[in-house]
Amino acid sequence: MKGILFKPWKIKAIADNPDREWQTRRVIKPQPPVERLPDFHGSFSVSGHDYKPRYQVGEVVYIKEACSVYEGLCDWRVIYNDNQEAIVYPPERFISEHLIDSTCEYTARTTPAWTARYFIRIKDVRAERLQSITEEDAIAEGVTRPPNYSLTPYYIEWFRWLWNRINKLPFDWQSNPWVWVYTFEQEKPCFYSHENMKGSKTAIGKKEKKAPSF
Numbered sequence: 001m002k003g004i005l006f007k008p009w010k011i012k013a014i015a016d017n018p019d020r021e022w023q024t025r026r027v028i029k030p031q032p033p034v035e036r037l038p039d040f041h042g043s044f045s046v047s048g049h050d051y052k053p054r055y056q057v058g059e060v061v062y063i064k065e066a067c068s069v070y071e072g073l074c075d076w077r078v079i080y081n082d083n084q085e086a087i088v089y090p091p092e093r094f095i096s097e098h099l100i101d102s103t104c105e106y107t108a109r110t111t112p113a114w115t116a117r118y119f120i121r122i123k124d125v126r127a128e129r130l131q132s133i134t135e136e137d138a139i140a141e142g143v144t145r146p147p148n149y150s151l152t153p154y155y156i157e158w159f160r161w162l163w164n165r166i167n168k169l170p171f172d173w174q175s176n177p178w179v180w181v182y183t184f185e186q187e188k189p190c191f192y193s194h195e196n197m198k199g200s201k202t203a204i205g206k207k208e209k210k211a212p213s214f
Contacts, residue, residue, distance in 0.1 A: 004024075004064065005108055011118065012082075019185075019186075022140055024181075025179040025181055026054070028127060032046045033047055039126070040126060040127045044127065053180045053182070055125065058121070059122045060187050063118040064108045065081070066107050067079060069115070077089070119188075120184040123183045125180060125181070129178060130176050134156075135154075141159055143158045
C-alpha cells in the first residue's frame with residue numbers, strides 16, 4: 001500500500017472534514033518538455049517518455065504521520081506525535097501481525113501502513129501547469145480565508161506563498177512547473193484491515209526519497 005505525505009495542518013483539515021473533496025499538487029518529474037498538453041487525466045506520453053502518476057484513480061492511500069509504538073503492561077500503543085492520540089492493540093494480535101518486540105519510533109517518511117489512522121481514495125488525476133490553479137482549486141487544497149480579509153484573489157495568493165515555502169527552484173511558483181493534480185476524499189479507516197497491510201512495513205530508520213508534502 002502506498003503512503004502520502006501532508007503537512008500536519010492539512011492532515012487535521014482532512015480529518016475534520018471527512019465528507020468533502022480535496023486536492024493536492026505534486027511536481028511531475030522529469031518535467032514534460034512542452035509548453036502545452038492535451039487535457040490528460042492519468043498517464044500520458046510526450047517525446048517518447050511515458051508519464052505515470054504515482055497514485056491511480058480508485059487507489060486507496062494511507063496518510064503518513066510521525067508516531068511512536070510503545071509496549072504497555074497489557075497492550076501495544078501507536079501514539080501520534082502531533083496530538084498524542086493513541087490507538088491501542090491487544091498484545092497477541094499486534095505481535096503476531098507486526099513482529100514488533102520493542103518500542104520504536106517512526107518519522108513521517110518512514111512510517112509503515114499498519115500505523116495509519118487516516119486513508120484517502122484517489123478520485124481523479126490530471127496534469128496541468130501549477131499556475132492554472134483556480135480559487136476553487138486553492139480552497140480544495142485546504143486554503144482558508146481569515147475573517148474580514150479583502151485581498152483578491154486571496155486563495156491563489158495564499159497557495160502561492162505556501163507552495164514557495166516548500167518548493168524551490170526549478171519548481172517554485174514563478175517557474176510554473178507541470179504538476180499532477182490529485183482529487184481525493186477521505187476513506188473510512190475500517191476500509192483497510194491490518195491483516196491486509198502485512199508486507200507494507202517500512203524498516204525503522206530506512207531513508208525514503210519523497211516529493212515535498214503539501
